Ligand SMILES: [Zn+2]
């Protein structure tokens with residue numbers, strides 16, 4: 180099985196393209212989920228939510 184090939188933004192749910200200025204990091208709470216954040220959501224500092232533990236952060 181492939182790893183994540185087209186990541187989805189954890190804030191708005193849109194597909195993140197390779198040329199997007201997106202960031203990704205492990206969930207600060209459980210560390211098991213990779214949170215993705217698209218350029219738009221970085222700009223507007225939208226909250227993300229971990230799908231595993233429900234952790235929400237800016
Ligand atoms: Zn987004």
Ligand SMILES: [Zn+2]
Nearest residue numbers: 206209229232
């Ligand atoms: Zn988590």
